[in-house]
Every structure is written in structure tokens, then in C-alpha cells.
Amino acid sequence: MATDATAQDGRGAGGGAPAGDLILQMRSISKEFPGVKALSDVTLEVRRGEVHAICGENGAGKSTLMKVLSGVYPHGTYTGDILLGGEEVRFKGIRDSEEAGIVIIHQELALVPRLSLAENMFLGNEQASGGVVDWNKTRSQAAKLLRRVGLHDNPDVTPLDIGVGKQQLVEIAKALSKKVDLLILDEPTAALNDEDSAHLLGLIAEFRDQGITSIIISHKLNEIAAIADRVTVIRDGQTIETLDFHGAETITEDRIIKGMVGRPLDNRFPDHEPQIGAEALRVEDWTVYHPIDTERMVVDHAHLTVHQGEIVGLAGLMGAGRTELAMSVFGRSYGANISGRIYKNGQEISIRTVRDAIKHGIAYTTEDRKALGLNLIQTIRENISASALGKVSNWWGVVRGGAEDVVAEKYRKEFRIKAPTVESVVGKLSGGNQQKVVLSKWVNADPDVLILDEPTRGIDVGAKYEIYGIINALAAAGKAVIVISSELPELIGVCDRIYAVSQGRITGEVARADATQEELMRYMTMEKTPAGAGQAQEGTN
Amino acid sequence: MNVLREYFGRNVRQYGIVLALLLIVLLFQLLTDGRLLAPNNIAALFMQNAYVMILAIGMVAVIVAGHIDLSVGSVVAFIGGLVAIMMHNWGWSVPLAILAALVVGALVGAWQGFWIAFVGIPAFIVTLAGMLIFRGLAIVLVGQTIAPLPSSFNRIGNGSVANFLGFAGQMDVVTLVIGVIAIVGLVVSQVRARANLIKHELTVEVFGVFIGKLVVMGALIALVTYWLSLSRGGTPIILLIVGVLVLGFTFLMNRTVFGRHVYAVGGNRNAAILSGVSARNVDFMLFVNIGLLSAVAAIATTARAGAGVAAAGQNFELDAIAACFIGGTAVAGGVGKISGAMIGALIMGVLNMGLSILAVDAAWQQAIKGLVLLLAVALDIVSKRKGALR
Numbered sequence: 001m002a003t004d005a006t007a008q009d010g011r012g013a014g015g016g017a018p019a020g021d022l023i024l025q026m027r028s029i030s031k032e033f034p035g036v037k038a039l040s041d042v043t044l045e046v047r048r049g050e051v052h053a054i055c056g057e058n059g060a061g062k063s064t065l066m067k068v069l070s071g072v073y074p075h076g077t078y079t080g081d082i083l084l085g086g087e088e089v090r091f092k093g094i095r096d097s098e099e100a101g102i103v104i105i106h107q108e109l110a111l112v113p114r115l116s117l118a119e120n121m122f123l124g125n126e127q128a129s130g131g132v133v134d135w136n137k138t139r140s141q142a143a144k145l146l147r148r149v150g151l152h153d154n155p156d157v158t159p160l161d162i163g164v165g166k167q168q169l170v171e172i173a174k175a176l177s178k179k180v181d182l183l184i185l186d187e188p189t190a191a192l193n194d195e196d197s198a199h200l201l202g203l204i205a206e207f208r209d210q211g212i213t214s215i216i217i218s219h220k221l222n223e224i225a226a227i228a229d230r231v232t233v234i235r236d237g238q239t240i241e242t243l244d245f246h247g248a249e250t251i252t253e254d255r256i257i258k259g260m261v262g263r264p265l266d267n268r269f270p271d272h273e274p275q276i277g278a279e280a281l282r283v284e285d286w287t288v289y290h291p292i293d294t295e296r297m298v299v300d301h302a303h304l305t306v307h308q309g310e311i312v313g314l315a316g317l318m319g320a321g322r323t324e325l326a327m328s329v330f331g332r333s334y335g336a337n338i339s340g341r342i343y344k345n346g347q348e349i350s351i352r353t354v355r356d357a358i359k360h361g362i363a364y365t366t367e368d369r370k371a372l373g374l375n376l377i378q379t380i381r382e383n384i385s386a387s388a389l390g391k392v393s394n395w396w397g398v399v400r401g402g403a404e405d406v407v408a409e410k411y412r413k414e415f416r417i418k419a420p421t422v423e424s425v426v427g428k429l430s431g432g433n434q435q436k437v438v439l440s441k442w443v444n445a446d447p448d449v450l451i452l453d454e455p456t457r458g459i460d461v462g463a464k465y466e467i468y469g470i471i472n473a474l475a476a477a478g479k480a481v482i483v484i485s486s487e488l489p490e491l492i493g494v495c496d497r498i499y500a501v502s503q504g505r506i507t508g509e510v511a512r513a514d515a516t517q518e519e520l521m522r523y524m525t526m527e528k529t530p531a532g533a534g535q536a537q538e539g540t541n
Numbered sequence: 542m543n544v545l546r547e548y549f550g551r552n553v554r555q556y557g558i559v560l561a562l563l564l565i566v567l568l569f570q571l572l573t574d575g576r577l578l579a580p581n582n583i584a585a586l587f588m589q590n591a592y593v594m595i596l597a598i599g600m601v602a603v604i605v606a607g608h609i610d611l612s613v614g615s616v617v618a619f620i621g622g623l624v625a626i627m628m629h630n631w632g633w634s635v636p637l638a639i640l641a642a643l644v645v646g647a648l649v650g651a652w653q654g655f656w657i658a659f660v661g662i663p664a665f666i667v668t669l670a671g672m673l674i675f676r677g678l679a680i681v682l683v684g685q686t687i688a689p690l691p692s693s694f695n696r697i698g699n700g701s702v703a704n705f706l707g708f709a710g711q712m713d714v715v716t717l718v719i720g721v722i723a724i725v726g727l728v729v730s731q732v733r734a735r736a737n738l739i740k741h742e743l744t745v746e747v748f749g750v751f752i753g754k755l756v757v758m759g760a761l762i763a764l765v766t767y768w769l770s771l772s773r774g775g776t777p778i779i780l781l782i783v784g785v786l787v788l789g790f791t792f793l794m795n796r797t798v799f800g801r802h803v804y805a806v807g808g809n810r811n812a813a814i815l816s817g818v819s820a821r822n823v824d825f826m827l828f829v830n831i832g833l834l835s836a837v838a839a840i841a842t843t844a845r846a847g848a849g850v851a852a853a854g855q856n857f858e859l860d861a862i863a864a865c866f867i868g869g870t871a872v873a874g875g876v877g878k879i880s881g882a883m884i885g886a887l888i889m890g891v892l893n894m895g896l897s898i899l900a901v902d903a904a905w906q907q908a909i910k911g912l913v914l915l916l917a918v919a920l921d922i923v924s925k926r927k928g929a930l931r
């Protein structure tokens with residue numbers, strides 16, 4: 001795949017950093033939050049000019065460590081020493097760390113949606129003389145930086161006009177506008193598809209050649225194996241080991257996993273014996289237009305079926321219309337001028353609102369958990385019961401506190417959500433644990449058809465395995481499951497049948513036995529062709 | 542000790558405000574040579590501030606859901622005028638007039654709720670318009686002060702619960718009974734909540750802290766009861782009404798599906814909608830609700846004044862909003878408690894009363910109240926920032 005090629009070449013060129021020259025040393029860093037010891041005695045050493053990866057399970061403390069390094073948590077709120085180029089530094093805030101040449105790109109994208117790309121890139125660093133912004137300079141600088149990361153978009157458009165993949169590149173361009181010696185990327189590719197990821201990794205390799213050291217956090221181990229020179233594994237807030245890709249031992253993904261979870265993981269996907277029953281959901285002739293640009297068709301006469309006990313995948317590139325298809329079926333929560341028919345258990349049903357959809361036993365977990373999936377200021381308990389309060393309340397609408405606690409506690413244990421109690425505020429959980437809360441919320445609603453949009457985004461290998469297990473269990477219990485994912489190996493490993501989506505149309509259907517990445521890719525990139533030719537149908541149901 | 546520190550650290554904002562109230566009370570108690578806490582003043586404190594408390598109950602919910610209501614003061618004047626006209630000019634009986642006032646309050650709320658929830662106009666604008674509309678209507682309606690009103694009506698604002706149980710020494714027995722019921726209710730509900738947590742193996746506060754909290758809260762109620770029982774009439778009727786409303790709405794906000802939907806919508810509207818919450822219905826009901834409470838406040842205010850006046854309810858919206866924010870309701874929505882707003886209202890009330898006893902000029906009173914609002918919210922924000930960085 002493209003990912004491997006670009007990055008492997010990159011490493012060949014820049015891998016030989018002299019072992020002695022450390023740009024960064026973090027010594028016995030400890031950091032506590034009320035009730036949680038996030039880091040205890042962590043050590044990290046990064047050589048000048050290398051790409052250093054950090055791996056670890058959800059909640060291991062990776063993001064926290066990087067926030068300590070970049071001054072988000074200022075000196076005094078943690079214990080331990082940070083040495084930059086051999087000298088101790090004590091940052092009071094992000095400004096200090098940026099002055100020292102450290103730039104962090106956080107796990108959550110932080111572009112202001114309504115400001116232009118140029119404004120975003122120079123936010124807090126405005127190109128001004130005497131307090132007056134020099135717009136020409138801002139724009140031309142922005143355009144130059146955008147080109148450096150391979151973007152040719154107009155710097156006047158807003159982040160809303162470009163996809164997530166490009167937004168991530170804009171973040172990097174923004175970082176480049178500052179003096180950067182050490183670039184920290186916290187899960188930069190979590191929301192990207194393979195192509196965008198490959199591009200981004202290529203950029204990091206390029207930066208290395210230009211002398212920029214990078215620290216990259218990722219749960220995608222194939223990327224780390226492809227690009228990193230060394231990897232430090234963190235587990236439960238402690239440094240486990242640092243592995244050298246150029247050393248004597250060959251570092252495989254399985255080797256990293258062993259460090260992360262403390263034991264070897266034999267299989268990435270749990271076994272699954274499909275018990276396929278009657279048809280659960282059928283969508284016919286489904287057409288959806290863009291909610292603002294109402295001329296634009298985003299879903300184009302889609303047909304789709306899923307049976308009880310079946311796991312069906314939706315493969316597609318970014319912007320293919322998979323999320324739009326799912327959300328429009330889920331109570332018309334996306335789109336305009338929606339037409340088509342939905343059959344549940346063979347009966348045509350009408351779904352006009354999310355409530356209707358839930359009533360008909362359809363659930364949808366969003367890919368954007370922060371904006372659409374969770375109430376970040378509320379507790380785990382309140383989030384889990386949000387979609388099914390009816391189940392824990394009596395007939396006149398009073399919530400039975402005890403019952404609710406029991407339900408929440410059950411999911412905390414079952415899904416191994418890493419938090420001291422169900423009363424923890426969701427916004428403070430690590431990304432992967434937040435995702436588990438979203439899943440709990442919808443599994444708890446006990447739907448017949450569950451649509452999971454990027455269910456393992458930002459989730460570590462161990463937890464992924466658990467989530468696949470949950471998906472299998474749901475199917476075994478007779479539920480119909482639809483999985484949307486940008487990771488083809490995941491779809492192939494989990495699904496019984498996969499639809500490929502391209503430009504709003506279902507361009508292909510592949511049974512598990514015949515599914516290969518190449519085959520799916522071919523359908524996923526199928527352009528709109530004159531009538532008929534594109535509607536390839538393979539395999540029957 | 543460590544446990545205690547952590548516990549208070551976590552609950553600093555809740556106790557901070559209670560502490561602030563106690564400090565202010567103490568301060569004025571000293572400054573006024575003990576006149577602040579005279580029994581009759583305590584009774585008057587509740588009677589004078591009942592309107593803020595009633596309006597703040599509805600306002601908390603509205604702000605939690607991410608809205609605001611600027612119209613409540615004008616609505617109080619409008620409905621207050623109406624209720625006076627119904628009794629004085631049209632000769633309606635007191636119960637009928639009260640019932641009609643409540644219906645009108647709900648209709649006013651429905652009117653505003655319609656524009657907010659179903660047309661999608663921001664509440665700030667709709668209720669700003671409402672503020673003008675209903676003030677205007679009140680002036681049209683109430684040309685001249687409308688009085689007198691039936692004394693049974695006026696008792697709602699000024700009267701006290703009838704003393705049908707006689708006196709124990711100087712103390713009004715009815716008031717004592719009410720106080721005992723309140724304390725028993727407090728202890729029973731807290732113990733049950735704790736037992737429930739333990740049953741489900743969830744963390745509970747340390748036993749000592751729990752008992753300490755109960756003792757302090759019980760002692761406060763006992764103290765207020767004692768003073769009230771020595772006051773001229775005993776328990777003000779309006780205090781009972783406020784008490785029932787606070788209990789009912791606290792239950793609504795904390796324990797019912799509707800209340801949970803309010804917090805969900807305020808915390809993340811889109812996520813709530815995608816969880817099957819009808820955000821529009823929630824918005825609509827919230828404004829119907831605050832319309833109803835405005836009617837209750839209008840009845841209380843008119844009864845206390847003993848007359849319908851067009852200028853009634855001036856600045857009530859600001860008092861109610863200030864009470865909410867002093868009481869820790871978040872400007873951005875999603876967070877807020879009725880109990881906090883009640884303490885906020887009491888802080889403002891004690892300030893008013895203390896400054897009045899000291900004969901501080903009304904203009905200065907206003908300036909001081911503004912300063913207190915600013916400090917309270919500043920304290921809140923600073924303490925939160927500390928929490929986040931620790």
C-alpha cells in the first residue's frame with residue numbers, strides 16, 4: 001500500500017540519527033488528577049532528528065504526557081524534570097513551549113470553523129504591523145505554508161469547506177508557521193482514510209529530512225511500523241520499554257502489542273460464526289440531497305439490506321456518503337429532500353424523527369463523538385442512559401436512580417471503561433474510553449439494527465478486539481449490525497458482507513469470502529459513469 | 542484528613558456559595574448590631590424575596606437549556622394587573638382569579654415558547670420583545686393603581702400560616718411542626734439516597750462527613766424555624782409555597798426524564814437530538830413553565846403590594862438571572878441547580894435587607910449588588926480553573 005512505500009523510503013534516508021544527541025529527556029514525570037494517577041514516573045528520551053512514536057492503550061497517559069511536555073499542564077502541576085537539548089525547562093504555558101520550538105497538534109482538531117484557513121493558521125500569531133493585520137501577507141504566507149503540506153486550497157475558505165483530512169493538514173501547516181524543532185502529533189491520522197494518512201506520514205518523513213524531530217501518537221500500528229525510528233510503549237501511566245526499529249531485534253506490530261497489553265495478542269479479530277436470519281432492514285431507492293447545497297445529491301438511489309445476525313460493512317473513501325446515508329436513515333438527522341423506502345422485518349415503515357427511528361429499533365453511533373455523540377460535561381451514567389431513559393424510569397417519567405446506576409455500572413465493567421466510577425465526567429476520559437461510552441449508550445438502547453459509524457476510531461488494539469467481540473455478540477443475539485469504517489482490514493475481518501460506496505452510490509457488494517482490499521478499492525474509487533455501467537452487483541443475498 | 546480535603550476540594554463550588562451566604566449574614570449581623578436576624582426580619586426576608594426565588598426556579602431551567610428569559614418582570618406586571626382587574630373590576634372570586642392568572646401565564650409562556658422552539662428565533666430576542674410587549678400591555682391594562690383587593694388574596698403575600706395549635710412559650714407551634722417535618726424529611730431523604738448508593742456498591746462520602754453535613758443543615762433549618770416561630774405571625778404562607786415549588790421542581794429537574802432532557806439539551810444539543818430527545822419540545826415546555834412561574838410570582842407580588850400597579854416587576858428578570866449566576870448556573874448552559882439559585886436569591890435578599898437596615902442609599906445598594914454578582918461569578922470561575930489544572 002501507498003502508506004508503506006512512502007514512509008519506508010523516508011526512513012531509509014533519515015534513520016541514522018546519532019544515538020547520543022538527545023533533543024528531549026523527560027525524567028520521572030508523574031501527574032495526578034483528582035482520583036486518577038495518570039502518569040507515574042514516566043521516562044521518555046527522544047533523539048534529535050528522529051520520528052519517535054508513542055504507543056499505549058486508551059487512557060495509558062499518552063496525551064497527558066504530551067500536554068505536560070507542551071506546557072498545557074504548566075510546571076508545578078506535575079513532578080519530574082524536562083530537559084530540552086540538555087537544559088532543564090519549566091514551561092508556564094503553551095507560549096513558553098512554542099518559544100522553545102515545541103509545537104503540539106492535539107488529538108482533537110482545534111480549527112475555528114467560521115474563520116478562514118489563513119486566519120486560523122495565524123490565530124494568536126497574527127501577521128501585523130503596529131497592531132494592524134496585514135491581510136496580504138497573511139494570505140500569501142498561508143498559501144505558501146498550505147502548499148508545503150501539499151494543499152492547493154484557497155486560504156480564504158473555511159475549515160467547513162474542506163474535509164477532515166485536509167483540516168489535519170491545515171493544522172500541520174499552522175504548526176509550520178511557527179519555529180518548530182519538535183513537532184508533536186497526537187493521533188493525527190485517527191480520522192483520516194488510508195490515502196490521506198499516507199500523505200501525512202510522507203510529510204512527517206519529509207520534515208525529518210529537514211531536521212524536524214517528531215513525536216507521533218497513534219493506535220494504527222502499521223503506520224508506526226512504517227514511519228517511526230523508535231517507539232516508546234506506555235502502559236497504565238508507566239514507561240514499559242523503548243524499541244528501536246534500527247536495532248538488532250526486528251520490531252513487528254505484534255511485538256509492540258505485547259508491550260502495550262502485557263501479553264501477546266494472537267488474533268486481531270475474534271472468531272465469528274454468522275447465524276444469518278430473516279431480513280431485518282431494507283433500504284430502497286434512497287436518495288438524499290445536501291442540506292445547504294440542496295442541488296447536490298449526496299446519496300444516489302442506494303439499495304441496501306441487512307439480516308438478523310448479520311454484520312454488514314460500508315466501505316468508502318472520505319466523503320463517499322456513508323455517514324450521510326446512515327444519518328438520513330436514522331430519523332432524517334441529515335440531509336434534505338430525502339426520498340426512498342425503508343422496510344423493517346419486511347414491513348414498510350415511516351421514520352421522520354430520531355425518536356421514530358429509536359422506536360423502530362434502529363440505533364446509530366456517530367463518528368464524531370465530541371460534537372454529536374456525547375454530553376461532555378455530564379457523567380458516564382447520564383450519557384449511557386440518555387438514549388433509553390424510558391428503560392430506567394417508571395410510567396410517569398421519574399428516573400429510578402438505582403436502576404440507572406446498575407445499568408451504567410454494568411457497562412463500565414463489561415466494556416472496561418477506564419474510570420474510577422460511573423460518576424466521572426465524560427469530558428475527562430481518554431478518547432478511547434469516550435468511544436466506549438458512546439457504544440454503551442446505544443447497546444443499552446437495545447436496538448434491532450445497530451449502525452456503527454467508525455466504531456474503533458482512536459481505539460487501541462486491545463480495546464478494538466473487545467469492540468469486535470461486542471459486535472459479534474450483538475450479531476449472535478440476532479441483531480443486525482452495519483459497520484462503517486475507513487479501515488479496510490477491519491471491515492474484511494469483521495463483516496459478513498461489505499457494500500462499497502462511491503460518490504453517494506453503492507457501487508459494489510462483496511461477500512466476506514471474496515473480499516480483498518484491492519477488490520473493495522476498485523469499487524470505492526468507481527467514478528460516476530453513464531447510466532447502468534456503474535451499478536455493478538456482485539454476489540447475491 | 543486527606544479524604545476531607547479531597548471531598549471539599551471536589552465540592553468547593555457548592556459549599557463556597559453557602560459559606561458566602563453565611564459570611565454575608567454574619568457581616569450584616571455585626572454591622573446592624575444584631576438587628577438583621579430579628580425574628581420579624583427573617584419572616585420579612587422571605588416575603589420580600591419570594592418573587593426572586595419563584596422566578597429563579599424557572600430561570601435556572603431556562604438557562605441550563607442554553608436560553609434566557611428577559612420578559613419575566615414585564616409578565617409579572619401584566620398578569621399582576623390582570624389578576625387585580627379580575628377581582629376588583631370584574632368581581633371574580635379569589636380562587637377563580639388565581640386559576641385564570643395561572644392559565645394566562647402558561648399561555649404567555651406558550652406564545653414565547655412557540656417563537657423560540659418552533660420558529661427558531663433566539664430566546665434573547667423573543668423575550669426582549671416580550672419584555673416590551675408585556676410591559677406595554679400592563680400599562681394599557683392598568684391605567685391607575687387597582688385597589689383594594691380582597692384581604693384573603695392579600696394574605697398570600699403578607700399573611701402567615703394560621704396558628705391553630707397555639708403557643709409553646711413564645712413560640713408558634715405550627716411553625717415548629719413545619720420545621721420538624723422539614724428536618725425529618727431532610728434526614729430521611731439523605732439517608733435513603735446514601736443507602737441506595739451503598740446498595741449498588743457506589744462510592745459514598747465518608748460517614749463522618751455525611752453526618753456532619755446533616756447536622757449542619759439540620760441545625761440551620763432548626764435555627765430558621767426557631768426565629769420564625771418567634772416572629773409576629775409565624776411561618777409566612779409564601780414561604781410554604783416557595784418550599785413546595787423548590788421541592789417539586791428539584792424533583793422535576795433531578796429525577797424525571799424531562800429534567801434529564803433539559804440538562805442533555807443544555808450540555809450538547811446535537812448529541813441530545815441524536816439520542817432521540819426532542820429539543821424543541823423541551824424548549825417549548827421550559828417557556829410554558831417559566832410563564833406559569835411568572836404568574837405565581839405575579840400573584841405573590843400583587844398580593845404583597847395589595848394592589849395592581851403597571852410598574853410592578855421592574856428589574857425582576859435581572860434579580861432572577863443574577864440569583865442563578867451567583868448560585869453557580871453556567872452561562873453556557875448545561876450546568877445549574879435550583880438549590881444554588883435559591884441561595885443566590887437569599888444572598889441578594891440579605892444584602893437588600895442589611896443595606897436597608899443600615900439606611901444605605903438605594904443607588905449604592907444597587908452598585909453593591911452589582912459588585913457582589915461580579916465577585917461571585919469571578920470566584921466561581923477562578924476556583925474552577927484551579928480544579929482543572931491540579
Ligand SMILES: Nc1ncnc2c1ncn2[C@@H]1O[C@H](COP(=O)(O)OP(=O)(O)OP(=O)(O)O)[C@@H](O)[C@H]1O
Nearest residue numbers: 033038058059060061062063064428429430431432
Ligand atoms: N483533565 C483530566 N481530569 C481528570 N482525569 C483526566 C484528565 N485528563 C486525563 N485524565 C485521565 O488520565 C488518564 C490518561 O488519559 P490520556 O488522555 O493521557 O490517555 P491516552 O493515553 O491519550 O488515551 P487515548 O488513546 O484514549 O487518547 C485517563 O485515565 C484519563 O481519564
Ligand SMILES: [Mg+2]
Nearest residue numbers: 062063107431
Ligand atoms: Mg489521547
